Amino acid sequence: MLVWNVGPPRSVGAFLVSEGSARHDASGSLMARRPIILSLTNMHESGMRLLRASAEVRMASAVDPATLRREVVGADALIIRTGGKVDAALLDCGKDLKVVGRHGVGYDQIDVEAATERGIQVVNTPGANTESVCEHVFAMMIGLSKHFPRMTAELAAGNFLFRTKMTGRDIYGRTLGIVGFGRIGRRVGEVAHAAFKMKVLYNDIVPIPPEAEARAAARRASFEEVLEASEYVTLHVPLDASTRHMIDRAALARMRPDAILINCARGSVVVESAVAEALDAGRLWGYASDVFEVEPPPADHPLIGRPDVLLTPHSAAQTVEGLSNMATGIAQDVLGVLRGEPPRNPVNDPSLVNANRRRLGLAALSSF
Ligand SMILES: NC(=O)c1ccc[n+]([C@@H]2O[C@H](COP(=O)([O-])OP(=O)(O)OC[C@H]3O[C@@H](n4cnc5c(N)ncnc54)[C@H](O)[C@@H]3O)[C@@H](O)[C@H]2O)c1
Secondary structure (H helix, E strand, O other): OOOOOOOOOOOOOOEEOOOOOOHHHOOOOEEOOOOEEEEOOOOOHHHHHHHHHHOEEEEOOOOOHHHHHHHOOOOOEEEEOOOOOEOHHHHHHOOOOOEEEEOOOOOOOEOHHHHHHOOOEEEOOOOOOHHHHHHHHHHHHHHHHOOHHHHHHHHHOOOHHHHHOOOOOOOOOOEEEEEOOOHHHHHHHHHHHHHHOOEEEEEOOOOOOHHHHHHOOEEEOOHHHHHHHOOEEEEOOOOOOOOOOOEOHHHHHHOOOOOEEEEOOOHHHEOHHHHHHHHHOOOOOEEEEOOOOOOOOOOOOOOOOOOOEEEOOOOOOOOHHHHHHHHHHHHHHHHHHHOOOOOOOEOOOHHHHHHHHHHOOOOOOOOO
16 A cells, blocks of 8 residues: 655745845845745645645636746746646746646646756656556446446436346456556556456566566566557556657557557547547447546547546546645645755756756755
8 A cells, every 4th residue: 555755744944945036136045935836726735734834825816828927926836737837938937936846747748858957846746646546547447348338328318228238348357458567557557466367468668677567467568469469458658759649540450359448647648539430440349538638628529428438537636545645745845845855756857957056046956
């Protein structure tokens, strides 16, 4: 069982805040002023309490670029969830920014390179929602295997006897292919093996420790083999240049017609129109997804309302536990960086961030 670090808040102490609003004026001296944190999102009270105890928290009134560029002025830190984008133009308006916190794991909506160049630390909360997303994946695998969307609709239409028209299937003992064997992928593999005796194949671009493979009795395979051999394919990669549209027409053509594809990673990892085509042609058993290429998806989205598709609105991590872990995790790390402590979960290299700060005439964020 994963236990996120929710220990007592570290001492309030002094914060690394700059006097005045222009970054080039920053003296980096430790001052009594409470830092200003612009939050683009509501978050679980556990995290809000930590932030408010030590900082002035300003809630963004909207997440469109123009509003954010206005409201970031004077902020020492920014916290983002799924809404909004942190690009170079926004960072240029936030001259006092020292840290950007991603409430969650994927940071594809943050221009990390631009932050590094400007001497801004980026932190996130890896592991905080691993269990939540893992359970969501099994809810989807099992829900589609038992035709939940179709059965629910038929029952609501008064067609109780539909139970005799469609046969579900068990996931027990079937083959599961995992693309991206990181925190979530490995946990999905472990549960699949331990609870359902599934045969686990995985593909990743980095070496995986043998102990991690052993916990899931998982075998490394090529991307092509994972697609061709699996009755369930679940995606757990970050969205980047190597994964954007990795499940395209060609990839779908490799999959078994009795396969179910699950996407709790990012919408743009798949080509949604190609998934709809494969379903229409009977070349795929079902698709389950928590994420969309465009969020929120348009009402006429080709995958919405289909009985062979199970969709949720990017809610896999939206559990009491997931929300609390992400909120406390990001609050602790953002406040820690503002206090001059080394980041616990850096997305960009802290020594590079500090080197760029020195180059720009800014005080280092931490002393290591
Ligand atoms: N639906 C949600 O609410 C939700 C919640 C949490 C995370 N996510 C998404 O899930 C992703 C994975 O989360 P995690 O905590 O497991 O991250 P992680 O960084 O621990 O694991 C990602 C794994 O993918 C691998 N990978 C990267 N590029 C690859 C490629 N081209 N082919 C194969 N493998 C590749 C990495 O090497 C790594 O092992 C996140 O980046 C995020 O986008 C979604």
